[in-house]
Amino acid sequence: MKSLKLIIAISLTAIVGFTSCQSEESKEVGTNPNTNSSTSTTASNYERAAKNDGSEDDFLDGNSCTELLFPLTATVNGQQVTLISKLDFSTVLNIMGEFNDDSDAVTFNFPISVKTSSYSEVKINNQAEFDTLKQECEQAESDGKNAISCIDINFPVTMLTYSISLEQTGTVVVQTQEQLHTFMTDLESDELFAVNYPINATLSNGTSVQINSDAEFQNAISECAQYQEEKEEAKETAVEVEAILSGTKFKVESFVTAGVNTANDYADWSIEFTNDLKVVAKNVVNATLNEVEGTYTVSSEMDAFVNINFASNTAVSALGNDWFVATYSNTLITLKSKTDTSVTLVFKKI
Template identity: 75%
Template sequence: MKTIKIITAAASIAILGFTSCQSDDNTEIGTNPNANYSTSTTASNYERAAMNDGSDDDFLDGNACTELLFPLTATVNNQQITLLSSLDFSSVINIMSEFNDDSDSVTFNFPIRVRTSNYTEVTVNNQSELDALNQECENAEAQGKDAISCVDINFPVTMLTYDISLEQTGSVVLQSEQQLYSYMTGLESDELFAVNYPISATLSNGTEIQITSDAEFQNAISECMQYEDEKEDAANTAAEVEAVLSGTKFKVETFINDGVDTANDYAEWSLEFTNDLKIVATNVVNSALGEIEGTYSVSSETEAFVNVNFASNTALSALGNNWVISTYSTTLITLQSKTDASVTLAFKKL
């Protein structure tokens, strides 16, 4: 999950629906210490937080800087599908998740339309043009011009306006991210502003916070971006562990509960993790015992998890748990119970 968006070379969107008025409210004329220039860190923070978010469809276009517009048609893993709205994303995800050891492919039926980070709508005529947008997105991230999508400002927000002498010239009420983005990118060098705090914002973890200063907004951004980095790291871990497990046979190397290692109870069993999220356990000593089938799934939040499930009346039911991935390699995966850190399990590749 990426959290970047790009400022493209297209012209800024005009500010629509702003209200401006001369006012002495909430400030002392000529003495506001929080007035910011267009080149200030605060201006950059609000501009980046207000960019159009194109990250929800990254699993299709691989580009957090562009929002795909509907309708569009694409071929996903050799299956053609027409998307009329974001509600159709689930159909694409179902196709992609059918097997976990294949390489998912998406081919668009061009032309398609996208909305960029500065709210400009662009027609993309072929894969080369889409690749160029993806490269712009990567360049923006490398240059520190990426957007901040982990803080959603709750509108309306009022900006108090000043001249270079710090004399208040009025106020502007902004009703949306697009208006905020246009305001920030339209500031002239002799125009200053101060945010009329407090404002509220919703973080990507669902927490709503009150912000009372530019410094608090900067802190909120730093904290939520760290949270997003943790989520991305966990998602990468989950993907890598799923690739290690899929289509491979393992044995129980250790299973420690209450300080006792009971791995010997499972020494006769091999466990194959199939590419359709099943576990097929086979007794390698006594074939008459047949096979025991369970399921597994790999997921992530700010940690990565492997959920293992066997029916309660089987020889392997005790392995069922939601396990936190502790360490992993191509041959050994160590896990810890999500609810009891003293319970650990390790799978070793056969």
């Protein structure tokens, strides 16, 4: 947008697909207190919210600023995998999830192509170039310039453009996230803009919101960022709890149901969580009793969860439940039932 005349607006439409309705005779000429410069907080918020989000494949590339493009081939924990689409992510995740006490290793067969947060497609020829992009992303995160991925703006959105004298010079109807990013990054120092509110957006917690001002947009970002932070903390808790459980034997320190502690019923049993997501109960007093084998998974949402599943009609069946992690340390893990928080189970490391 080097000029705001009608003929340039038409050219802009042809280049980036904007629906531009710039006018030399605007009915809205005059002062608008909601105008923003290209260096304003609002401009930064919209530019970051419009960045290409590359976080979906972070388990592969560890870089939220780049989106892997297909096809590509990688070696995952020693197994070569060719990915044609996102549908192949499940294959990689299954390989990574086979054992939960190993360090997952991913090596790409270069060259590969990625799409950056600014929607540029880049060919990466070697590991050094790959590492450089990752370092640049980490720097952007440190500087607060990475993508804001917790809010999805519902398009179209209309931007009103102004001169530095606050005279409206036109409108631009933005149809996509990429077009919004182009609009924001193309703003010149002598150009101002205002968002034609209200707009609608969807937050990462699933909430749909109507936004009526720049301040409300900032508040929506703060709300969803807090949600994302709590979700990330729960994820980190799940990783730590899984590491404590995996390959370790425990005893039932406490098991309270209906206000009664029944831990003595399990005094003769050890509970071992294996590294391949099996849980094995073994009677350490009576060796003639068969081991009881079940399964477990550790997951997270806003809390960390441990799902334990034993077959019915066994000595340890009652320990099977959907639990959330209340507290934990390297030696003690306290679980509460997701459906009845008065039911608590405490494992102590043997």
